[in-house]
Amino acid sequence: MEKKVIINEERCKSCGLCVSVCPKHVLRISDRINSKGYHPAELFDNENCISCGFCYLICPDMAIEEVRRPEPVKK
Amino acid sequence: MGEKVLMKGAEAIAEAAIRAGCMAFFGYPITPQNETPEYFSRRMPELGRVFLQAESEVAAINMVYGAACTGTRVITTSSSPGISLMQEGFSYIANSNVGCVVVNAMRGGPGLGDIAPAQADYFQATKGGGHGDYHSIVLAPHTIQETVDLMYDAFDLADKYRIMVVMLVDGLMGQMMEPVEFKEWVDVKKFKTPEWATVGQGDRDHRNIITSLEILPEGLEKMNLALQAKYKKIKENEVRLEEYEMDDAEYALTAFGTVARIAKTVVEMARKDGIKLGLIRPITVWPFPEKEVAKRADQVKFFFDVEMNEGQMLEDVKLAVNGKKPVHYYGRLGGVVPTAEEIYGEFKKLVGGK
Amino acid sequence: MKLIYKKPDTITERDTTYCPGCPHGIAHRLIAELLEEMDLVKKTVIVWPVGCSVFGYYFIATDAVEAAHGRACAMATGIKRAHPESFVISYQGDGDLASIGIAEAVHAAARGERISVVYINNGNYGMTGGQMAPTTLIGQVTTTTPYGRKPELNGFPMHVPEMFAALDGPAYIARAALDSPQHIIQAKKFLRKAFTAQKNNLGFSLVELISACPTNWKMTPVEAMERIRKQVLPVFPIGEFKVAKGVE
Structure with a gap:
């Protein structure tokens, strides 16, 4: 599956705020x-x-x- | 047009600025020039232009700075203590390359001083005043008519060089009444927002940033060199002076503004007595007419500098004369205006002593 | 895949000069998003302050000017009066606005200048190394309050929105916080109202954004955000203090 979060690793300053607020x-x-x-921060669990x-x-x-x-899967 | 009207100097300054296309005024009350903002406050709204009384001179000059960044013809008027408060803004305006006109109706200092006419802000006006290496063009008219005429040039110079232009007058000039004649109105409908102005990017293919900040020393040096190049161009092209009875002069008075006006009477008194006295009157005190003064050093026996300060322009005269001839000085301080008789008396002492 | 969020084009490609975890970037992004959503990018002039955000014009791609310390509201006034069609934002920190520039800010508010002020409160002077600001909390240690801010010596923190809301000139005055996604969503709502106040020519608007300074607070970014919730927000509560008709 395509990545749900696109991170520009070059811009990241490793502050960790994204990690701290991620509910999943x-x-x-x-x-x-x-x-x-x-x-840089990374999305390691795209599925969840x-x-x-x-x-x-x-x-x-x-x-x-x-x-x-x-997109929701069409039945 | 062409009709002479009797006007108080402080009001004529405002009317001239308005006719010269000044679209915005920001200022703070201070004696002895309150009639100027009061006049603006009546006239600007009539013409759909901006008049705003600021909360301080500090705010006023930064409003002028903001308006100048939009490429608008803008003015503030004040007097010595108020001008001191504006120095920070002047420095920013200089390194931002934006234009504006500032009128300083000089009064006695230092500190709160008094409200009498003085010329003690010459250094502050001509040598920068705020921090950093910068100059403003400084015009020093000696009559109300000349002030009115120069106001048009002040705005043109501010636009042409994107620089602050100071109209250096004194309390006396503001308070006296004289018949004046105004030039044609500048057609403000022809004004266009300049390409460099910060008004929102609009259809431009680039955005504009106006800043006096450059954190890298090499970069800031470049900005400084660009400023110096501009100043050099101004020095080469914009020097103005009046030489009065100088053709055959054996002695030269040097004076600016109100004192220069009195000095003309001194010249006439001397000529009546058969003494060949002339007057060199810088109209631009920055750039100072150094070459012109230097040239006269070969001609006259000595220079006699008269000012309403402790000898400020005196330094520029001395630099220009460069030791070739003596440069004498007489001045009154604290807002005392010297009389023609007084100056002539001092001059005769110098001549007699030879 | 449906796009939920995308970095606004008005944010430049240049890396910010801010420390890791500094919420200035969040404020910048909110401004950029709103300017795009409200179709204001091409009309906007941002007046940047002296402080950590002195280089702000490198990060938000609009016309911009750089004010002297504390004079942003005066400069914004000059721009707006001379060119009323421009959309003018004054971006200022707590030292810039509440200390050296309080006169210019109060009077711009009192006059009802049609400008929008984004006021960042991180409780200290960040750029100069963490000195006491007018917003420093009682007891807070800074480089110039090494024993903690003492009321008898340094007075009390200044509540700018509460003060400004007492004036007749402002159309919208609020305080939001940048410590959590929920508060950031709310901050954007408040900023939208502030910008609407100017767009609809209603008067002066100001939004204080409670921010963090992890470097000078000597905390991790995550700890700094927690400090906002635990210590700062009880003193500087989130809320709208003045909402004129037509802002909603």
């Missing part, structure tokens, strides 16, 4: 290092993400560039 605990700070020297957008709302660096929700 699907975000974490990764082991990678961006060019600024920060460990509910696309609430809390991470987008709290992100002070506009690093969460997009939040998407899957």
